[in-house]
Amino acid sequence: MKMTVDEKPLQINRGISILEAIYSSGARLQEPDCGPVRRWTNNYCCPAIHLAEVDGQLVTSTLLARLMAQDGMSVKTSSPSIDKALAERTRMLQERHECFFVRGMQKVIAAEAESAGFIKMEEWEKFAFPLRGAAPSLVHDPNRCVRCRACVDTCRDVQTVEALRFDAVEGVLIDEQRCVRCGQCIHICPSGATHKYRKLIDLLGCGSCPFDKPLGAMRERDETANAWSLLHSDDCYPVAQFAPAVRASLAQEFGLAPGELVTGKLYAALRRMGFRQVWDTNFSADLTIMEEGSELLHRLKHSGKLPMFTSCCPGWVRFAETFFPELLPHLSTSKSPQQMLGAVAKAYAARRLDVDPRRMKVISFMPCTAKKTEAVRPEMNSAARYLRSKDHASDFPDVDLVLTTRELARLLKMAGIDFGALPEERADPILGSYTGAAPIFGRTGGVMEAALRTAAALVTGLPPEKMEFRELETIEGIKATALQIGPVTIKAAVVHGLGNARKVCDSVRSGGEFASYHFIEFMACPGGCIGGGGQPIATNASTRAARTAGLDKDDREVCALRVSHENPEVKSLYTDFLQTPLSPVSHQLLHTHYTERPIPANPL
Ligand code: SF4
Ligand code: SF4
16 A cells, blocks of 8 residues: 655555554654643643644544554645644643643533523633632633533522522622632533543543643632642652542542542652652541540530531531621531641641751642632641740741642642552651541541540540441431430531531521530531542542442441541650640640631622
């Protein structure tokens, strides 16, 4: 057979691909200059930027490798149309971190929205609105929005927050004061939902590329570039922590089964990315139980404010601050595990490691968009305040940067880490060990269950008789029961989703049924953190169930110890530094206060 490559005749055998024919002629596909973005992609056969022209049609490298060369075919590796396409595609990658193919998928989604009558494609392609959002968690890009209004409905009907409004000219408008940063609007937004095109992405070989998924019209504020800079700065000592729920959801971003536990591989991956210490938020989940369980017992014993509300979910905390400020004394003053780890990392572990706490940068990987807002609360600088009283002059936050599970996957792909091929490793000592009480923090009912295990031991002085509280399992959103903990009867409830939280708060406020309870767990997102706004897309009933099963497996089958007060590193932290739960130094570093946030008189 005869064909031409760059106008030079070539004799070929039947059954070879066009790409093989190009290589056998000595020609090569162009290597466009993608600047720093290219260094991130680590995808040297990226189909978006490796092209040839075959009989006048642009064809990607992936297809060139699959299509057979034909007699009489004319192939060009350089032509004005290749130059034009490459210029446009590399510009998109460099300037907007947006892939040509991904943009194409969004156009398909927009065409579907046009058929449903939401937009006119002609007008959509000309949108040029500035970005909106709720800093520092959420970005809304009106130019990608297909105006389906699903986010407006979710915020109003599921979360009862009503932070979004639809305007016929401007599109979706967001009220930053009302928004609690839960991120549930991200999961419903169709413009980020390219899991429907997963097979196409895999076919094209894009799975290892950080740009393989679109940044939807509703999305988290992306911190991957800032994390990359911290990791490559000589002035920093970057340390990592990742939340309980991340270990049971990250697998989905790498094409593995949803809910598969990747704890050991994630320790290995973060270490290879350059983190100097790889710690685990599960450690500080155990620490949270020590403080929160002791606080509950203290309130029960000393006629404190009851029911006590859990406080580790920052979306829920902001909801309470905004819509139920009179109930704030019910919130446990114990900080969330993310913030506890940041505080003890800089006030305690830095000294053990002989590292200047001002150089230590704590980067968190969380299933949650509200955690980004939690980390920048002005009071979340406990380590700096503690150390200032010991002659350190400067101020710094306890947690420096928060990335979602989705951003973590992007960062790992930027670093070119082959996640599936990594060995299982362990966390670093000091703040790395955990018990089975910690992973269950990531699912609804878990904080309650973990606290009751330790509370039972503290009340009776004996190991808890009961580890699992199935009577508190709920997919409906509210579950209440009375539990016998030693000689004490505790009326406990578990609530997830803010619409349900509103019902229970209304009841407590009006002296209704829940006012007589002792302990109530609240989570802003359906299912708890496993359904968090920063989790992989799709997050739905089936992925939430798989992730819950993964966390329960960690508790029941992987962890040798299952009660927080038996965590050996938590015990050492108290012996060496904090003394006891609720001690003055524990209060200084591990407890916080809340702020009333006035609601605008006229919602959007
Ligand atoms: S983040 Fe939550 S509260 Fe804010 S707009 Fe989205 S759904 Fe509403
Ligand atoms: S942001 Fe997403 S969910 Fe909201 S209207 Fe636009 S496309 Fe629909």
